[in-house]
Amino acid sequence: MKKITAAISAVGKYVPEYILTNKELEKLVDTNDEWITSRTGIKERRILKGENKGTSFMAIKAAEEVLQKSKINPEEIDLVIVATATPDIMVASTAVYVATEIGATNAFGYDLQAACSSFLYGMSTAASYIESGRYKKVLLIGADKMSSIIDYTDRATCIIFGDGAGAALFEPDTEGLGLQDEYLRSDGAGREFLKIAAGGSILPASEDTLKNGQHFIHQEGKTVFKHAVSNMADVSEKMLTRNNLTKEDIQWLVPHQANKRIIEATANRVGLESDKVMMNIHRYGNTTSATLPLLLADYENQLKKGDNLIFAAFGGGFTWGSIYLKWAYNS
Numbered sequence: 001m002k003k004i005t006a007a008i009s010a011v012g013k014y015v016p017e018y019i020l021t022n023k024e025l026e027k028l029v030d031t032n033d034e035w036i037t038s039r040t041g042i043k044e045r046r047i048l049k050g051e052n053k054g055t056s057f058m059a060i061k062a063a064e065e066v067l068q069k070s071k072i073n074p075e076e077i078d079l080v081i082v083a084t085a086t087p088d089i090m091v092a093s094t095a096v097y098v099a100t101e102i103g104a105t106n107a108f109g110y111d112l113q114a115a116c117s118s119f120l121y122g123m124s125t126a127a128s129y130i131e132s133g134r135y136k137k138v139l140l141i142g143a144d145k146m147s148s149i150i151d152y153t154d155r156a157t158c159i160i161f162g163d164g165a166g167a168a169l170f171e172p173d174t175e176g177l178g179l180q181d182e183y184l185r186s187d188g189a190g191r192e193f194l195k196i197a198a199g200g201s202i203l204p205a206s207e208d209t210l211k212n213g214q215h216f217i218h219q220e221g222k223t224v225f226k227h228a229v230s231n232m233a234d235v236s237e238k239m240l241t242r243n244n245l246t247k248e249d250i251q252w253l254v255p256h257q258a259n260k261r262i263i264e265a266t267a268n269r270v271g272l273e274s275d276k277v278m279m280n281i282h283r284y285g286n287t288t289s290a291t292l293p294l295l296l297a298d299y300e301n302q303l304k305k306g307d308n309l310i311f312a313a314f315g316g317g318f319t320w321g322s323i324y325l326k327w328a329y330n331s
């Protein structure tokens with residue numbers, strides 16, 4: 001019997017209509033377009049507006065695009081995973097609600113949280129279920145409404161993050177395509193540098209935490225930047241070396257979109273020119289769990305069956321890693 005690998009068979013995306021530009025941020029905090037563009041590469045980001053719209057709103061739309069493209073019946077889906085750091089509500093998985101709303105009535109669902117590495121870790125999880133032979137259709141969605149946890153008076157964070165969602169369907173493959181190798185890491189020493197302090201079990205929400213703005217995300221940018229640069233580059237290089245790949249073998253680097261300078265440092269380490277590096281940070285900023293699937297959706301037309309893709313991500317926790325995947329279809 002041929003070995004079962006886990007391939008991505010369809011991708012979809014959703015970004016909200018509202019565009020928050022650097023110019024508009026200049027009115028909110030002491031910053032300017034030149035600084036943001038040169039330090040991060042970001043020109044604009046999308047913000048989800050409207051009452052009662054949470055992460056699931058975007059996740060459902062991205063999932064529906066996958067259903068429409070793949071032409072599968074939602075009842076065939078076995079599992080829905082929502083990778084997110086901003087679930088709709090604290091208890092009751094966003095994925096369960098999404099599964100029901102898209103008509104995946106035979107699926108079970110749960111959320112996966114590893115900050116900006118959530119989708120990368122989710123790829124490993126989705127692929128493992130498929131490789132085991134236990135399930136045939138796993139829908140992995142990366143979605144975050146970062147605007148719900150941003151303090152728009154804090155210039156260290158409000159210029160970086162945006163909202164969005166992307167989704168990928170994982171199915172069994174017998175041609176050797178799909179996920180080939182993974183190298184995932186984490187280090188709890190990083191917890192203090194990128195976090196929401198209140199609202200969890202250590203410091204439940206209270207009048208004081210609200211007054212102190214502890215329900216917002218806080219980041220020590222310089223420290224996170226340093227770790228992100230070295231770790232994303234290290235794991236990407238390791239992925240090439242241990243699979244005996246040269247830069248000529250790689251068609252695409254698929255890096256988490258946190259900062260253009262981090263992406264370029266990673267690409268430089270593995271020797272890839274910019275035309276092999278997926279990038280959309282200028283349009284969406286850092287959408288946390290959505291960056292990787294948004295890249296796949298935006299570049300889908302340029303991807304060919306058999307292309308070698310190297311994914312890399314780094315996020316709060318700290319969490320980071322790299323995945324080597326062979327693309328499975330021509331669109």
Ligand code: UT7
Pocket residue numbers: 030031032035036039040116155156159160220221222223224225228257258259262286288314315316
């Ligand atoms: O996705 C999860 C992981 N997250 C990341 O990977 C993000 C990693 N961090 C970063 O991308 C960068 O650290 C930031 C974009 C957040 C900040 O860039 P930086 O180059 O590290 O800036 P900095 O904090 O070292 O600040 C440099 C200067 C400072 O001024 P002085 O002290 O040199 O006079 C800041 O006060 O820039 C100033 N500054 C700003 N100026 C205009 C900081 N933020 C801003 C701002 N606008 N928004």
